[in-house]
Amino acid sequence: MQKIIVIGNGMVGYKFCEKFVSKPNSDQFQVIVFGEEPRPAYDRVHLSEYFENQDAEALEMAPRSWYEEYNIELITGVRITDIHRSTKTITSSTDESYTYDYLVLATGSSPFVPNIKGVEKEGVFVYRTIEDLEGMLSYAAELKLKNPNAKAAVLGGGLLGLEAGKAVMDMGLEPHIVEFAPKLMPRQLDARSSQVLQLKLESIGLNIHLSKATNQILGNGSIAALEFGEDDVLDVEMLIISAGIRPRDELGKTCDLEMGTRGGIVVNNKMQTTDPSIYAIGEVALYNQMIYGLVAPGYDMAEVAANQILGKEDFLMPSDIDMSTKLKLIGVDVASFGEPFMPASKGHSVIFEDKTKHLYKRINVSHDGKSLLGGILVGDASDYNMLHQIYLNGMAIPENPSELILPASEGGKSFGSVMDLPDTAQVCSCESVSKGAICCSITENGSNNLGDVIKATKATTGCGGCKPMVVDLVNETLKSLGREVKETICEHFSFNRKELYDLVKINRVPNYQEALNLFGEGHGCEVCKPVLASIFATITMETANKQYEIQDTNDRFLANIQRNGTYSVVPRIAGGEITPDKLIVLGEVAKKYDLYTKITGGQRIDLFGAQLHELPLIWKELIDAGFESGHAYGKSLRTVKSCVGSTWCRYGMHESVTFAIEIENRYKGLRSPHKLKGGVSGCIRECAEARGKDFGLIAVDGGWNLYICGNGGATPKHAILFAEHLDDETAIKYLDRFLMYYIRTAGPLVRTAPWLEKLDGGIEYLKKVVIQDSLGIAEELDKEMQSLVNKYECEWKEAIEDPNMAKRFKHFVNTDDTDDNLVFVPMREMKMPKAW
């Protein structure tokens, strides 16, 4: 049996394994992989996600068991130190030798660290591995304890540098980007687009310093500042260097393979180095005099090397490599494709710029006006996939090319449908999947939906940038076959939420098990159970106590589960108004049960750290004092935030507190596809942030202006003006209808803003339904909402009066012991869970 040794278990080394074992005859070879990092290959492209969840496994390309399954021997935490070409052996850092028939070098690259005085100081990091990130996280945490306003800089304003800038922001430090060139992303952007990007990034709090050469890093042991010129110093307590990459070609050097003058191991179009039994792929390989710092070309190289070793010699690396990129930086789209900066001799450019909206689009068109040569998009790259395809496939462009980038309202968007692409168009460049392969997977190979297509072709599994286009292709292909395009809830119900809502209602289905018997298959899961729970609740107003086994854990225990498995207690404080007596009760209860107490962002008080068996005891006391459940745990109405309004405020136009309380009490307990939040402000100064809510009312002369479909959260949206100068009664009528219509038709976990975005006809259509009753359902919606309001019951009151309640809130069935796994640590006179 011949032996292949792969050195480097990064993205490309892994991809080589995956491609190799999927090919016929690969079982004639034994594959051994060495990786220097302690864990199996992971997705470096999405490395920054580690800041969000610190879940290294979620990033793994494949678990260790995958390698076992394919008989690949994976040895991690070991570096290869030497190659002896004459004996075809390698030695490892553990001093062991291995022989090979073929060697595949996939050692990637390392961050380039410029030779600046002081780089060795503590607090200076690079950004490449999970260990780098862990180091940064713990350093930043310590910094923040000492100085909550600590600053951190990123050296380098390229693609990766800006990503590191976002990481700095996420870690809660003040972010600074320091770039040597006079513009950001010098490799991808022209001067104007770079300015637009800079404005946008500054508007969200990134400080940008261009044309700055760093002379030295100051500080005593650990970094304290960057020095650019004599009096030009930037105080920072942490630095991330992102100044480019250097191929890890040291093995090539020591065994005399041909090297590039500036590094990299030279390969031919078979990915062979100057030794025909040694291949190099990924960021260590110098092909066409270039190191390609992107995954897609690396994956292509892996495919070529795998084929070559298996004897398919006509499988060669193409000479043109597409370096187009699209990314979302800190919520800003940036893309460039083809030739982004084209000299005037080759064609002309069409540029659209709107600095107020931080928008820049440039396309480069050939002199004859027939073909697209490249372009740059900043601020909105939603057209990137289509423009990129037009460029790649040399497709015809409109006579007036500006239509390709002008906003739709100004006569733009004249490219046809995705179905006009040629079959050979490469839609997913990471996995090399063509349009033909995607369509064929449906028309010939039995894929029935997006999931099947992804499984069969692997499209979208790389950087994910092609996803919108793949979704369109799948939907269009299904439609062309006369098949319905369905969003289904999960494997147990092939209906969407609206259809299930109607089915349950029309057939008067009594409970979940019956719904599963009638309309579903299998035994349910954590996706469909809460969806149906929500549907039952909004058809019959049943509380979460009735079918508690299908509720998400929070609703099952009527409390939010916290990081250590304890729960929080959030009583309703409608409109944020609370009497001193009630405030005292909250304080007393919190003290008695030793609960961490905090004012929430929703104008109420949260008591954290209650154990399961304590919940009914705590709630008994609260209910006796006149409190009710705040439904903080449910996909349901949360709070209606208020400002003091005309009751106290010298500017107030109406009584916003009174109205907020009325509305909060009207909709309390109302379950919905996602959570619902409201706000009522007493004047246009908007202290209640009503326009950041699913519904908001702002007092104006002669009544209320009603705004709908806003939210904060991950994708903030301002609510849109729906109707003006309403009296209390009309405002509530419109709200009833709007909410009921949303509850009936929205998909699971879709908040009002994204729901409206997808609603055909948008806000104007919604106005017709709610105000003009164009569907003739207004009366029905009014009645439904009124009946839900009438049936409201506090589910905590119900729970503590239920004789079986005690059982549900016991930690153990067979003993009265309490959970002994809980560990708390002190925190500013209170307590918190011990960290994970």
Add this chain to the structure above:
Amino acid sequence: MQDILNQYQTVTEANVKEWFHVGEVSDFPENSGACIKYKTKQIAVYNFARLSKWYACQNLCPHKMEMVLAFGMIGDKEGIPKVACPMHKKNFSLEDGSNLGGDDLKIAVYPVKIENGNVYIGFSD
């Protein structure tokens, strides 16, 4: 931390040394889970009424070492009975404890016996 995890090892019917009585059938909610204590262990017990089967596994989710699995929602993934952790919704097979999301984390499972309306869990220690 590792010690807490290591005390959970899958037990098969063949190597049960003790069938430990944990309550009556009616003490356990249908199509849902509850937790019992055995020596220092916390065990999640599921009365999977839809399948007329019972399952037991460690209550400890190996992801963040929290005692929470008993309160996760149960169901199936392509026919394999499973529990979803309440915290981050990792899915574990109730048959063999494997992680259905594909990563390394596994949980220990224990045999359950029902006799005359009583529920017993099999332990080997």
